Amino acid sequence: MKNVRTNGQRKRVFIRTYGCQMNVYDSDRMADVLRPLGYALSENPEQADLVILNTCHIREKASEKVYSELGRLRDLKVERRREGGDLAIAVAGCVAQAEGEEIIRRQPAVDIVVGPQAYHRLPELLARVARKSDERRFDGRRWPGAGVLDTEFPAENKFDHLPAPSEADVRAGSAFLSIQEGCDKFCTFCVVPYTRGAEYSRPAMAVLREAHALVAAGAVELTLLGQNVNAYHGEAADGSTWTLARLIRALAEIDGLARIRYMTSHPSDMADDLIAVHGEVPQLMPYLHLPVQSGSDRILEAMNRGHGRDHYRRLVDRLRGVCPDIALSSDFIVGFPGESDADFEDTMRLVDEVGFASAFSFKYSRRPGTPGAALGDQLADGIKTARLAALQSLLGRQQRDFNASKVGATVPVLFTEAGRKPGQMLGKSPWLQSVYVEGGAEMIGSIVNVRLLAAYALSLAGEVVTDQLPSRFEAAA
Numbered sequence: 105m106k107n108v109r110t111n112g113q114r115k116r117v118f119i120r121t122y123g124c125q126m127n128v129y130d131s132d133r134m135a136d137v138l139r140p141l142g143y144a145l146s147e148n149p150e151q152a153d154l155v156i157l158n159t160c161h162i163r164e165k166a167s168e169k170v171y172s173e174l175g176r177l178r179d180l181k182v183e184r185r186r187e188g189g190d191l192a193i194a195v196a197g198c199v200a201q202a203e204g205e206e207i208i209r210r211q212p213a214v215d216i217v218v219g220p221q222a223y224h225r226l227p228e229l230l231a232r233v234a235r236k237s238d239e240r241r242f243d244g245r246r247w248p249g250a251g252v253l254d255t256e257f258p259a260e261n262k263f264d265h266l267p268a269p270s271e272a273d274v275r276a277g278s279a280f281l282s283i284q285e286g287c288d289k290f291c292t293f294c295v296v297p298y299t300r301g302a303e304y305s306r307p308a309m310a311v312l313r314e315a316h317a318l319v320a321a322g323a324v325e326l327t328l329l330g331q332n333v334n335a336y337h338g339e340a341a342d343g344s345t346w347t348l349a350r351l352i353r354a355l356a357e358i359d360g361l362a363r364i365r366y367m368t369s370h371p372s373d374m375a376d377d378l379i380a381v382h383g384e385v386p387q388l389m390p391y392l393h394l395p396v397q398s399g400s401d402r403i404l405e406a407m408n409r410g411h412g413r414d415h416y417r418r419l420v421d422r423l424r425g426v427c428p429d430i431a432l433s434s435d436f437i438v439g440f441p442g443e444s445d446a447d448f449e450d451t452m453r454l455v456d457e458v459g460f461a462s463a464f465s466f467k468y469s470r471r472p473g474t475p476g477a478a479l480g481d482q483l484a485d486g487i488k489t490a491r492l493a494a495l496q497s498l499l500g501r502q503q504r505d506f507n508a509s510k511v512g513a514t515v516p517v518l519f520t521e522a523g524r525k526p527g528q529m530l531g532k533s534p535w536l537q538s539v540y541v542e543g544g545a546e547m548i549g550s551i552v553n554v555r556l557l558a559a560y561a562l563s564l565a566g567e568v569v570t571d572q573l574p575s576r577f578e579a580a581a
């Protein structure tokens with residue numbers, strides 16, 4: 105089949121998303137922007153007229169993957185043009201923001217480079233590419249490299265120009281809602297303040313409107329997103345400023361919204377009122393992703409984290425004081441420049457003392473332009489590998505123990521998809537564990553009570569029950 109689409113035929117866009125949940129949300133918004141232009145979603149690049157790579161720049165590996173994917177897309181584009189068709193290639197996300205023009209230099213087949221603050225301008229960028237199609241004629245050897253670029257931080261706010269969310273933005277009863285973007289913390293290892301820009305909170309009423317629309321479209325669970333989500337300070341209708349805690353209380357009033365989550369948080373912004381809502385709002389799930397990065401005060405200082413290990417320990421104690429079953433999750437970086445054996449042991453001890461339900465851990469990756477990249481005493485990869493293995497083995501044991509501690513309990517599970525085996529469904533517990541049961545596709549998007557029967561490293565198995573639940577889950581059940 106020729107991939108030529110003439111007027112009147114539907115066009116297709118394939119969006120590949122790398123990295124964090126902010127990018128998942130952004131990819132959905134890009135699909136929303138393109139829908140009125142006639143673009144339906146494609147399952148693969150082969151059947152698409154437009155491919156968007158929504159990229160991640162957080163670690164070196166994540167950004168290198170983009171260039172190899174672009175090489176494959178170039179080949180596809182060459183083939184398409186040979187057949188008389190075309191393929192537009194766009195790079196969005198944090199690599200687009202960080203590398204800009206360099207992307208087109210390294211891969212001239214790229215048509216559009218668009219930064220995270222300019223997604224509402226995609227239709228205009230596509231129109232510019234269409235106008236330039238003559239200049240971009242491929243002679244079979246060399247691309248003319250006249251791709252268009254938009255990596256500005258525009259004065260207008262993209263959220264005001266993106267279409268309202270629709271049913272397409274709700275997947276199996278769950279939806280993401282971006283409430284905050286950017287970061288002013290400047291941790292010395294991190295590219296986010298440069299790629300996503302300064303901290304910005306969406307107005308509270310805009311968030312509430314979007315939440316109502318998502319619930320009306322079938323969402324029973326909302327995950328509030330932001331690079332620094334607990335720094336949220338959104339303007340309210342009366343001119344006052346709402347904290348994240350205030351916003352969560354307002355969201356909890358929405359009929360039909362059974363589950364609220366938020367990520368990612370910074371320990372320095374874990375305010376008293378936010379800790380309190382964990383004990384008071386039953387819809388707020390007993391789970392918190394609170395990255396600590398390291399357990400060594402010396403390394404935390406070098407990372408410019410703005411908090412020490414004791415502060416983190418105290419936060420954990422207070423959270424457990426108001427919500428004893430809260431599942432804690434974290435991010436860790438091993439092998440930050442100058443990290444000694446003793447520093448790493450401090451991290452292992454902190455993990456031991458806190459006990460995490462799940463965690464992500466990474467080897468330090470030197471990111472150009474960040475202060476960490478310029479530090480002396482960069483560690484050998486072998487040291488990072490060994491430390492990562494030790495840390496992951498401890499965290500893995502903790503995750504298994506946490507899963508095992510829930511066996512025998514009856515808990516509400518939000519079913520999201522079919523499991524790998526026939527007749528099996530997969531859902532999420534309140535603590536964000538994967539739970540498998542026997543069941544049918546009609547369960548997708550609903551919250552069903554499940555008795556947990558067996559625990560594994562990354563999941564639990566259970567059976568559907570109709571018994572009454574313990575009272576704290578009644579609202580969600």
Ligand code: 5AD
Nearest residue numbers: 293294395435436466467468469471
């Ligand atoms: N190297 C390794 N890990 C990093 N992260 C952020 N920047 C780097 C880096 N340069 C990790 C942090 C952060 C998570 C999203 O990615 O742990 O919390």
Ligand code: SF4
Nearest residue numbers: 287289290291294296
């Ligand atoms: Fe990056 Fe630190 Fe900001 Fe998190 S708080 S996004 S790690 S700079």
